[in-house]
Amino acid sequence: MDSKEQILKRSVEAKEIYLPHISADPVVFGFDQNELKVLLAKMHYRKQWMLPGGYVRKDEDLDEAVIRILKSRTGVTNVFLEEFGIFGKKNRSEYYFEDFDDTLFQKQRFISVGYYALYNSSEIYPVADEISETCEWIYLKQLPEIELAMDHREIIEKALLTLREKISYKPIGYNLLPEKFTFPELQKLYEAILGKNLNRGNFYKKIKNSGVLRKLDEQRRGGAHKSPDLYSFDQVNYTKALEDGLNSW
Amino acid sequence: MDSKEQILKRSVEAKEIYLPHISADPVVFGFDQNELKVLLAKMHYRKQWMLPGGYVRKDEDLDEAVIRILKSRTGVTNVFLEEFGIFGKKNRSEYYFEDFDDTLFQKQRFISVGYYALYNSSEIYPVADEISETCEWIYLKQLPEIELAMDHREIIEKALLTLREKISYKPIGYNLLPEKFTFPELQKLYEAILGKNLNRGNFYKKIKNSGVLRKLDEQRRGGAHKSPDLYSFDQVNYTKALEDGLNSW
Numbered sequence: 427m428d429s430k431e432q433i434l435k436r437s438v439e440a441k442e443i444y445l446p447h448i449s450a451d452p453v454v455f456g457f458d459q460n461e462l463k464v465l466l467a468k469m470h471y472r473k474q475w476m477l478p479g480g481y482v483r484k485d486e487d488l489d490e491a492v493i494r495i496l497k498s499r500t501g502v503t504n505v506f507l508e509e510f511g512i513f514g515k516k517n518r519s520e521y522y523f524e525d526f527d528d529t530l531f532q533k534q535r536f537i538s539v540g541y542y543a544l545y546n547s548s549e550i551y552p553v554a555d556e557i558s559e560t561c562e563w564i565y566l567k568q569l570p571e572i573e574l575a576m577d578h579r580e581i582i583e584k585a586l587l588t589l590r591e592k593i594s595y596k597p598i599g600y601n602l603l604p605e606k607f608t609f610p611e612l613q614k615l616y617e618a619i620l621g622k623n624l625n626r627g628n629f630y631k632k633i634k635n636s637g638v639l640r641k642l643d644e645q646r647r648g649g650a651h652k653s654p655d656l657y658s659f660d661q662v663n664y665t666k667a668l669e670d671g672l673n674s675w
Numbered sequence: 676m677d678s679k680e681q682i683l684k685r686s687v688e689a690k691e692i693y694l695p696h697i698s699a700d701p702v703v704f705g706f707d708q709n710e711l712k713v714l715l716a717k718m719h720y721r722k723q724w725m726l727p728g729g730y731v732r733k734d735e736d737l738d739e740a741v742i743r744i745l746k747s748r749t750g751v752t753n754v755f756l757e758e759f760g761i762f763g764k765k766n767r768s769e770y771y772f773e774d775f776d777d778t779l780f781q782k783q784r785f786i787s788v789g790y791y792a793l794y795n796s797s798e799i800y801p802v803a804d805e806i807s808e809t810c811e812w813i814y815l816k817q818l819p820e821i822e823l824a825m826d827h828r829e830i831i832e833k834a835l836l837t838l839r840e841k842i843s844y845k846p847i848g849y850n851l852l853p854e855k856f857t858f859p860e861l862q863k864l865y866e867a868i869l870g871k872n873l874n875r876g877n878f879y880k881k882i883k884n885s886g887v888l889r890k891l892d893e894q895r896r897g898g899a900h901k902s903p904d905l906y907s908f909d910q911v912n913y914t915k916a917l918e919d920g921l922n923s924w
Contacts, residue, residue, distance in 0.1 A: 488763025514737025595844040
């Protein structure tokens with residue numbers, strides 16, 4: 427529940443604490459069951475889904491703000507967030523609180539900074555805050571069926587495009603896959619991010635040439651098929667590729 | 676000249692027109708004499724160099740703002756600007772107007788959005804606005820010798836890092852080189868951006884494999900050396916590589 431009085435009370439508090447006109451929206455992607463999902467909160471007010479965003483305190487740096495916001499809205503900590511875009515259309519947010527007059531803090535024009543992270547969702551247990559009915563993982567394939575507030579669908583799409591671009595020049599997967607994994611498992615991760623199937627041979631060749639993988643002297647036993655080879659990431663090469671890029675000049 | 680009265684007058688006007696706490700800083704790189712340079716303004720007040728930034732009008736989108744700001748501060752138009760980072764440390768800007776009291780619009784905390792562009796500098800003739808002594812191209816190699824305001828050195832460095840990363844997965848050069856150019860000329864552009872020399876053979880192979888160049892059936896005449904082959908960009912492949920990336924999966 428979120429009464430009109432509670433929203434007005436938060437407006438008074440917010441004017442004391444936060445900078446006007448600036449907000450931050452974290453887009454946290456998880457990988458699970460060979461699918462990507464995103465962390466969203468369903469608000470009491472209007473019952474729409476939103477990114478778990480918030481405002482910037484007058485006394486904190488912007489990059490401190492987004493970490494505090496994510497924690498306070500979802501309970502999630504230890505996520506490395508990276509800025510990917512800024513959403514500054516003049517009419518993007520004011521409509522949301524149209525039942526209130528223009529003095530409401532939440533109703534002013536907000537320019538929002540988007541941050542994204544890709545995380546092992548099995549380590550994250552989101553918790554709703556007081557302004558949300560629920561906070562949970564929503565699979566990307568479910569997004570067309572739910573109602574998203576303001577331009578949050580556009581923000582999620584931009585985050586996904588950034589991630590897709592990123593994996594063309596940076597390695598990915600450490601932190602998302604188990605310590606030992608098979609080549610098909612790695613390919614599934616790439617396919618989930620890219621939203622398309624990849625040719626197995628080309629993928630194998632590209633990943634192999636990148637040098638970030640180490641083939642282990644063991645196979646995975648127990649399946650119905652021929653036991654597949656196991657791999658792990660080569661720490662040194664993986665870190666170097668993260669710093670220099672996969673296709674550095 | 677910029678008197679205390681003029682700065683106070685602009686503060687009164689700014690409070691009417693602009694959103695508080697948000698600014699935009701364009702980092703326009705030019706390429707000339709095989710060197711990179713950046714467009715900077717030297718301010719009357721404090722005599723420091725700054726990026727030609729400004730504030731966001733209450734009635735305009737953020738991406739409209741940065742184009743208007745660049746034009747009004749430098750006279751430069753027709754530049755495609757891309758957002759690359761946001762600078763939000765809590766104490767990054769207030770010191771600058773420390774001679775004034777805290778009601779001055781210009782003195783408040785600003786979170787600044789950085790936009791960059793790479794442009795053919797021979798087509799740009801910068802013009803100073805009323806708050807600047809001069810607006811001009813400064814070669815990157817001159818930057819250590821000049822005094823830059825606030826965190827503007829850090830903003831330029833982040834823009835350059837973004838550009839370096841970008842050329843590992845997107846083609847570059849159209850718009851910066853003449854219609855017909857030699858391979859060494861293209862290599863010089865990459866070297867200027869990367870700030871290091873490249874192995875000629877490796878560079879040739881990578882560019883050739885990317886498919887963005889078309890070898891012309893002519894050579895450049897008149898030099899002391901063997902007439903070098905001329906190339907131009909293949910429009911179709913270049914555009915496709917811009918959209919898909921050079922190393923798409």
